[in-house]
Structures are given as structure tokens and as C-alpha cells.
Amino acid sequence: MSDTVKEHLDFLRTIVDEDLKSGKYASVATRFPPEPNGYLHVGHAKSICLNFGIAKQFGGTCNLRFDDTNPSKEEQEYVDSIQADVNWLGFSWDDRMYFASDYFEKLYEFAEMLIQRGLAYVDDQTAEQIREARGTLTEPGIDSPYRNRSVDENLELFRRMRAGDFPDGARVLRAKIDMSSPNIVMRDPTLYRIRHAHHHRTGDAWCIYPMYDFTHCISDALEHITHSICTLEFENNRELYDWVLDNLPVPSRPRQYEFARLNLTYVVVSKRRLIQLVSEGHVTGWDDPRMPTIQGLRRRGFTPESIRLFAERIGVARAANTVEIEMLEACLREDLNDRAPRALAVLRPVKVVITNYPEDQEEIFECPNHTEKPELGTRQIPFSRELYIEQDDFREVPPKGYHRLSPGKEVRLRHAYYVTCTDVLKDPETGDVTEIRCTYDPATRGGWSNDGRKVKGTIHWVSAKHAAWAEVRLYDRLFTKPDPMAVEEGKDFKDYVNPNALEVLPNCPVEQSLAQATPEQFFQFERLGYFVADRRDHGPDRLVFNRSVGLRDSWAKQEKKGA
RNA sequence: UGGGGAGUCGCCAAGUUGGUUAAGGCACGGGGUUUUGGUCCCCGCAUUCGAGGGUUCGAGUCCUUCCUCCCCAGCCA
Numbered sequence: 001m002s003d004t005v006k007e008h009l010d011f012l013r014t015i016v017d018e019d020l021k022s023g024k025y026a027s028v029a030t031r032f033p034p035e036p037n038g039y040l041h042v043g044h045a046k047s048i049c050l051n052f053g054i055a056k057q058f059g060g061t062c063n064l065r066f067d068d069t070n071p072s073k074e075e076q077e078y079v080d081s082i083q084a085d086v087n088w089l090g091f092s093w094d095d096r097m098y099f100a101s102d103y104f105e106k107l108y109e110f111a112e113m114l115i116q117r118g119l120a121y122v123d124d125q126t127a128e129q130i131r132e133a134r135g136t137l138t139e140p141g142i143d144s145p146y147r148n149r150s151v152d153e154n155l156e157l158f159r160r161m162r163a164g165d166f167p168d169g170a171r172v173l174r175a176k177i178d179m180s181s182p183n184i185v186m187r188d189p190t191l192y193r194i195r196h197a198h199h200h201r202t203g204d205a206w207c208i209y210p211m212y213d214f215t216h217c218i219s220d221a222l223e224h225i226t227h228s229i230c231t232l233e234f235e236n237n238r239e240l241y242d243w244v245l246d247n248l249p250v251p252s253r254p255r256q257y258e259f260a261r262l263n264l265t266y267v268v269v270s271k272r273r274l275i276q277l278v279s280e281g282h283v284t285g286w287d288d289p290r291m292p293t294i295q296g297l298r299r300r301g302f303t304p305e306s307i308r309l310f311a312e313r314i315g316v317a318r319a320a321n322t323v324e325i326e327m328l329e330a331c332l333r334e335d336l337n338d339r340a341p342r343a344l345a346v347l348r349p350v351k352v353v354i355t356n357y358p359e360d361q362e363e364i365f366e367c368p369n370h371t372e373k374p375e376l377g378t379r380q381i382p383f384s385r386e387l388y389i390e391q392d393d394f395r396e397v398p399p400k401g402y403h404r405l406s407p408g409k410e411v412r413l414r415h416a417y418y419v420t421c422t423d424v425l426k427d428p429e430t431g432d433v434t435e436i437r438c439t440y441d442p443a444t445r446g447g448w449s450n451d452g453r454k455v456k457g458t459i460h461w462v463s464a465k466h467a468a469w470a471e472v473r474l475y476d477r478l479f480t481k482p483d484p485m486a487v488e489e490g491k492d493f494k495d496y497v498n499p500n501a502l503e504v505l506p507n508c509p510v511e512q513s514l515a516q517a518t519p520e521q522f523f524q525f526e527r528l529g530y531f532v533a534d535r536r537d538h539g540p541d542r543l544v545f546n547r548s549v550g551l552r553d554s555w556a557k558q559e560k561k562g563a
Numbered sequence: 564u565g566g567g568g569a570g571u572c573g574c575c576a577a578g579u580u581g582g583u584u585a586a587g588g589c590a591c592g593g594g595g596u597u598u599u600g601g602u603c604c605c606c607g608c609a610u611u612c613g614a615g616g617g618u619u620c621g622a623g624u625c626c627u628u629c630c631u632c633c634c635c636a637g638c639c640a
Contacts, residue, residue: 035640067640190638234634271640319568319570323589327574328589337602371598557600
């Protein structure tokens with residue numbers, strides 16, 4: 001395998017590949033370590049695809065591990081949703097689901113060991129005092145007055161901390177490293193804090209909780225992780241990661257590697273900011289289709305395949321990056337173009353009457369679900385004298401290059417007949433087109449004639465009397481600016497939320513067969529885009545489709561250029 | 564003005580230890596095919612690798628100086 005995939009190994013896969021070849025490890029072990037304090041977003045998807053992807057590619061394993069060391073922020077709801085999201089993305093941790101909280105007892109023992117080795121001490125200073133003594137980026141910190149307590153005293157105090165003898169914030173356990181280290185992380189970092197709080201898994205068993213830096217590396221070692229992959233902000237923490245493991249008798253020696261987190265244009269990819277959008281009501285929830293959460297993307301109609309393709313396309317490196325949202329959209333189109341059944345749906349209807357078509361006549365056309373993929377089968381579409389077409393597909397005064405319907409012009413009704421516009425009826429008050437009259441050519445049944453006639457335009461339609469009616473939700477980008485975090489003076493990123501990111505069309509005529517759609521089933525509405533039956537609101541009694549992404553529209557581009 | 568990182572086409576991103584004309588994708592522009600102005604297929608798109616010096620027959624790849632950007636001062640992760 002190493003030889004066949006040699007071509008495009010990113011820097012992490014290159015490291016793994018070399019470690020395997022050199023025999024440093026018999027197999028790779030990675031882990032995806034979310035904190036269960038929020039929903040997963042597309043940035044996590046990148047990490048999931050990386051960690052599970054590497055394990056899969058090199059025949060190793062990837063654990064799912066919840067980093068639940070902070071009882072005041074974590075909830076069961078999140079551990080459930082995270083599992084669902086990872087599964088939905090197509091990855092499996094088999095029986096290897098772990099919780100950092102499962103290691104609390106071991107972690108505690110390791111902490112006592114550090115104390116015994118003279119490498120940790122209990123500090124009685126307040127948070128405020130500790131902060132002040134830490135120094136600054138350019139000045140060293142100063143030692144805590146409690147730094148040189150005896151091992152026995154430290155042990156006794158730490159045990160009493162565990163026993164609940166002290167209130168929150170009264171004391172902490174600190175590593176005894178170097179208050180003048182140029183790396184602030186190494187200035188006697190806090191290892192344990194007192195928190196009389198209920199933990200979602202350990203309940204009230206503990207009132208002291210270990211910090212991330214102490215917990216993460218040891219958890220990795222206990223699980224025999226070989227490559228502990230995290231984002232660049234943890235680069236400074238690597239020195240501490242190594243310090244802890246080098247000073248404790250851990251069962252294995254993992255290494256930490258960092259990669260650049262994902263940024264995307266027109267959205268924010270940060271749990272904290274996503275929470276604000278939800279709690280302040282800018283969106284309807286974590287799974288709002290405008291949200292870049294996994295739940296949001298899923299409800300929007302993104303497929304696991306498209307997200308995995310995206311992760312593969314953007315690659316992995318160490319340079320700061322902001323990927324254009326168009327890249328994500330292109331991945332969805334690429335995936336769905338091959339697999340989405342086509343259907344006819346009209347978003348903004350205008351009535352068409354075919355005057356030479358018998359009033360009581362009806363026909364059924366057997367239409368392919370995908371012109372290029374006959375294996376996707378066919379469905380029946382009824383045709384009759386009165387139809388709906390898209391308002392956009394008719395212009396009383398056609399612009400140059402327009403080859404849709406206009407007075408005197410002939411177009412093809414997809415899969416049906418050629419029709420020619422003979423008349424236009426308008427509202428005398430508003431001037432709006434209320435009805436278009438056409439004649440059809442019976443010899444063009446199926447949408448084709450052998451007389452060499454050239455009909456450039458093909459438009460979609462829905463038989464008025466046979467239409468099913470659906471609510472269609474048109475989504476657009478969440479923010480109006482590519483980088484909503486680049487705020488002007490006195491503003492905040494929420495000021496750039498796109499007020500038009502959602503447009504609801506409550507009553508759209510769609511072809512009959514769509515009434516059978518099931519939640520999360522995707523379609524291409526021909527000439528419009530990819531749509532998905534809403535996961536929550538769609539049902540046989542209320543059809544609701546979300547636009548996942550529009551089709552490329554070179555006519556719109558051309559028309560815009562001309563304007 | 565401490566430490567740790569990063570700078571290759573508008574956006575991602577390859578570029579193994581220096582050796583012809585600097586991958587690929589997205590975006591963009593042009594053309595062809597087409598019963599979706601979709602798809603598909605062609606073609607174009609960095610004499611240049613943050614900038615300046617230097618080493619070398621030869622440098623994106625080595626040395627050097629400088630510039631810019633990101634991360635770190637939670638008892639968050």
C-alpha cells in the first residue's frame with residue numbers, strides 16, 4: 001500500500017507511512033477526541049476524515065474519545081449527537097468508544113506520582129494571583145510562595161482536595177516546571193482544579209477535575225495511540241504533552257502532530273460563535289440548514305460522500321487557510337450529479353394553456369430518472385392542457401441570447417412536446433403575466449421531431465391538475481461577507497448574517513411522483529438544483545424540500561454580464 | 564521588543580535528500596457536444612515560488628538578512 005499511494009501523501013500520512021516502514025510501530029492508532037460541549041461542525045469533519053481516514057488507509061484503528069474533563073460544560077445530549085454525526089459520516093470506532101472520565105482514577109494516581117517525584121505541588125493562590133505571577137509574553141513569571149512545599153504536605157493537601165475539604169477555587173495542583181520558561185504553557189501549568197459539580201458520567205464521585213494538558217497525553221498513552229493529531233493552536237502545548245509523558249511511567253509513548261484547522265468563506269467555523277447564532281436566534285437551531293454543523297449540512301442535503309470528498313480535496317497542511325465555500329458546493333454537485341434522480345418542479349409558477357390540446361385529454365409520459373444513468377429507472381409524468389412553467393422561462397420581450405419562451409417562439413417542454421407561444425394574458429392593473437397561451441405540435445411527442453427543426457430551449461413544467469404542492473426552502477450563504485470575522489469598527493460578526501439566507505416558497509407545483517419522497521431523499525429538480533426532502537418537516541401530508549445547492553447557471557452569468 | 568509556527572496562481576494544494584518547459588482541484592475565461600443554458604469534452608489560466616542578497620554549471624528546494632501573517636499570558640479544550 002505504501003508504494004501505491006505514494007503519490008499524494010500529505011505530511012501526516014508521510015510520517016505515518018515512514019513510522020510504519022521503519023518498524024517504529026506495528027500499526028497506527030489514532031483517535032478523534034471531541035469535547036462533548038457542542039455539536040460537530042465541518043471543521044471537525046476534516047479532523048474525523050483525517051483520523052479515521054489514516055487508520056483505515058494504513059490498516060490501523062481510530063478511537064472515539066470524549067474529552068470530558070470539564071463537568072460544567074458537558075452534556076449527554078452532545079455525546080449522543082457526536083456519535084450520530086461520526087457514524088453518519090461513514091466512520092466506525094467499533095467497540096473503541098472511550099471517555100477521559102473513565103481514566104479519572106488512573107489520572108489521579110499519576111498526579112500523586114508527580115507529587116512524589118517532586119514535580120507537582122498544591123498552590124493556595126487565587127486564580128487572580130496565579131495569573132499575575134505568570135508574567136507576560138516578554139517577562140518571566142515568579143515562583144509561587146507555595147512552590148516548595150514538602151512532598152508529604154502536597155500529598156496530604158491533594159488528598160484533601162479530592163476528599164472535598166476545600167471549596168471551588170481554593171487550591172489547585174500545579175506542575176513544577178519553570179516559571180521563567182519562554183513558553184508560557186510551561187510556567188507551572190495547572191493540573192487539577194476543584195469543582196464541586198455534577199459530571200455527566202461520574203456524577204458526584206469527584207470534586208477535583210484534571211485539566212486538558214494532563215489528561216489528553218495520558219489518555220493517548222493509555223489507549224496506545226501512536227499519532228495524536230490535533231490542530232495548530234496546540235503546538236505550544238506539545239512541550240507539556242511531552243513533559244508529562246516523559247515524567248510518568250505510562251504504558252506507551254504517543255507523539256503529537258498538528259495541522260491547520262479549516263476556515264470556510266461565508267460562515268464561521270467555531271463552536272463558540274455557532275452557539276451564539278443559535279442562542280441569539282439568528283438561526284433556528286444547531287441543525288438549521290444554513291449552519292456549517294454536520295447536522296446543518298445534513299439537513300441542507302449534503303451527503304457523507306460529498307463531505308468526505310471535500311475533506312480529501314482540501315488536503316491537510318500546516319499553513320493557515322480559508323477554503324472557498326464554492327469548493328464544498330462543487331463536491332456536493334459532483335456527488336449528486338451521478339446519483340440524484342431527476343424530477344420536474346416549478347418554483348415560481350405561471351400558467352400555460354395549450355389551446356389546441358383537447359380539454360379532457362391526458363397523457364402519461366414514461367420518463368427516465370436520469371438521462372445518463374438508465375439503471376436509475378423511470379417514472380411516469382402526467383400531461384394535460386394546463387401546465388405551470390417557471391416565470392423565468394417566459395419573457396414577453398426576450399433579451400439577446402434568450403432561448404426560452406416568448407411570443408411567437410417555440411420551445412421544448414422536457415420529455416413532452418414542442419409548444420409555441422401564441423398569446424399572453426396580463427393583469428390589467430399590474431401588468432403581470434397571468435396566463436400564457438400556446439399551441440403544441442402533436443408530431444413532437446416525447447420532445448423530438450425528425451424534421452430537423454431546431455429548438456434551442458428546453459423548459460420544465462408540471463401539469464396543473466396533477467401537481468403535488470410542496471413547500472420549497474431556498475437557502476443561501478449564512479453571511480454576506482466572505483470573512484464575517486473581519487468586522488468594522490463597532491460591529492460584530494452577527495451584523496453580517498445574511499437576512500436573505502432563507503426564502504420560503506410555500507406553494508410550489510411539483511410532479512406527482514415527488515409526493516412519494518421520503519425524508520432525506522435527494523433529487524435534482526431539473527434546471528434548478530439539488531433538493532432534499534427535509535429531514536424533520538417533510539412527510540406525505542406536507543411536502544418540504546430544501547435546496548441543497550443550485551445548478552451552475554451560465555445563462556444567469558451571461559445575462560448579468562450583459563446588464 | 565519572549566516563545567512557537569506559516570508564507571508556491573483569486574482559493575485550497577503537490578513539489579521526496581538542488582537538475583528539463585513549477586502537479587492536481589475549485590474559481591475564472593473561451594470553444595464543442597447536449598431533449599437540463601446541467602453533465603461531459605477540449606483549450607487557456609504562476610518565466611515564477613513573501614522580498615533582497617549569496618552559494619552553485621544549475622535553487623521553490625542550500626546559506627543569509629529582511630517583511631508579512633497566525634498561535635500562546637483559562638482554575639477552557
